[in-house]
Amino acid sequence: MSRFRVAVNISPRQGILDPQGKAVADALHSLEFPEVRDVRVGRFVVMQVEAASADAASERVREMCDRLLANPVVEDYQIASVEET
Amino acid sequence: MKFGIVTFPGSNCDYDAHHAVTDELGAEAVYLWHKSHDLEGVDVVILPGGFSYGDYLRAGAIARFSPIMREVVAHARRGGPVIGICNGFQIACEAGLLPGALMRNVGLQFVSAPVHLRVENSDTMFTNRYRVGDVLRLPVAHGEGRYTDDAENIQRLEDEGRVLFRYVNAKGDLDPAANPNGSVNAIAGIVSAEGNVLGLMPHPERAVDPLLGSADGLGIFQSMMAHVSA
Numbered sequence: 001m002s003r004f005r006v007a008v009n010i011s012p013r014q015g016i017l018d019p020q021g022k023a024v025a026d027a028l029h030s031l032e033f034p035e036v037r038d039v040r041v042g043r044f045v046v047m048q049v050e051a052a053s054a055d056a057a058s059e060r061v062r063e064m065c066d067r068l069l070a071n072p073v074v075e076d077y078q079i080a081s082v083e084e085t
Numbered sequence: 086m087k088f089g090i091v092t093f094p095g096s097n098c099d100y101d102a103h104h105a106v107t108d109e110l111g112a113e114a115v116y117l118w119h120k121s122h123d124l125e126g127v128d129v130v131i132l133p134g135g136f137s138y139g140d141y142l143r144a145g146a147i148a149r150f151s152p153i154m155r156e157v158v159a160h161a162r163r164g165g166p167v168i169g170i171c172n173g174f175q176i177a178c179e180a181g182l183l184p185g186a187l188m189r190n191v192g193l194q195f196v197s198a199p200v201h202l203r204v205e206n207s208d209t210m211f212t213n214r215y216r217v218g219d220v221l222r223l224p225v226a227h228g229e230g231r232y233t234d235d236a237e238n239i240q241r242l243e244d245e246g247r248v249l250f251r252y253v254n255a256k257g258d259l260d261p262a263a264n265p266n267g268s269v270n271a272i273a274g275i276v277s278a279e280g281n282v283l284g285l286m287p288h289p290e291r292a293v294d295p296l297l298g299s300a301d302g303l304g305i306f307q308s309m310m311a312h313v314s315a
Binding site: 012016017019020023043068069071073074 | 142143146150178179184185186188189190191192193231233234235267
């Protein structure tokens with residue numbers, strides 16, 4: 001067994017209204033970043049996982065996302081990185 | 086008729102629910118601890134409002150895995166009535182007892198205020214004491230109450246008459262200004278396909294006595310009583 005650092009990005013699904021992202025975009029506009037077009041605010045989860053391989057670790061983390069970390073009705077997730085530690 | 090009120094760590098409307106169904110309705114009620122595996126023979130389960138598990142991760146996401154929830158889900162699958170109020174509605178959605186999800190209010194603010202609701206269907210075990218079109222005044226107190234689902238599922242809810250309550254103005258008309266959280270179609274409360282699980286964001290248990298500003302919420306509990314004794 002090795003240990004892996006797995007990072008997951010969870011964000012509101014496309015097409016789902018994200019008022020938090022909109023508020024951040026409005027604030028950025030008022031700070032004179034007019035180039036900002038679309039902001040979506042999500043969550044970033046980092047965990048240490050014991051697994052036989054990087055693939056096995058991401059497979060388990062995907063299961064965790066499906067069952068708890070993300071709500072499939074309104075959120076998408078992506079495994080951002082898997083690194084052996 | 087015996088009610089079971091689940092107490093999660095962070096529940097804060099369990100005592101209000103107990104008061105509503107015992108002192109006002111005259112039924113029996115017990116508190117069910119989140120770590121318990123025993124529903125103690127209750128007929129109805131209430132998932133009360135509050136901030137179970139501090140709303141960590143997503144409102145209701147952790148509570149859904151409490152030991153008692155396995156029994157609550159089994160009770161619901163057997164056709165047993167369940168009422169999820171506010172955080173309880175969020176938990177019921179996370180547990181798959183109801184479709185959809187409750188997201189951050191459109192205005193980003195926690196809204197604690199009385200709202201008006203229109204009864205959209207009186208042919209359910211939760212609303213048989215109301216008439217379609219009745220306008221109720223109940224309090225809301227939530228930061229994540231915007232009901233959302235994909236268009237197809239929303240259409241199904243509408244077609245099947247499963248939207249029981251909608252946010253309206255005092256005259257009973259749809260009005261964007263009367264929708265406290267931006268819910269799709271101003272949806273405030275829905276029922277499961279089998280008709281035995283109710284979820285709503287407003288608090289009927291806080292509106293059971295004129296002394297509290299409204300007794301309009303009592304009808305939900307009276308409806309259940311009438312349903313059971315029918």
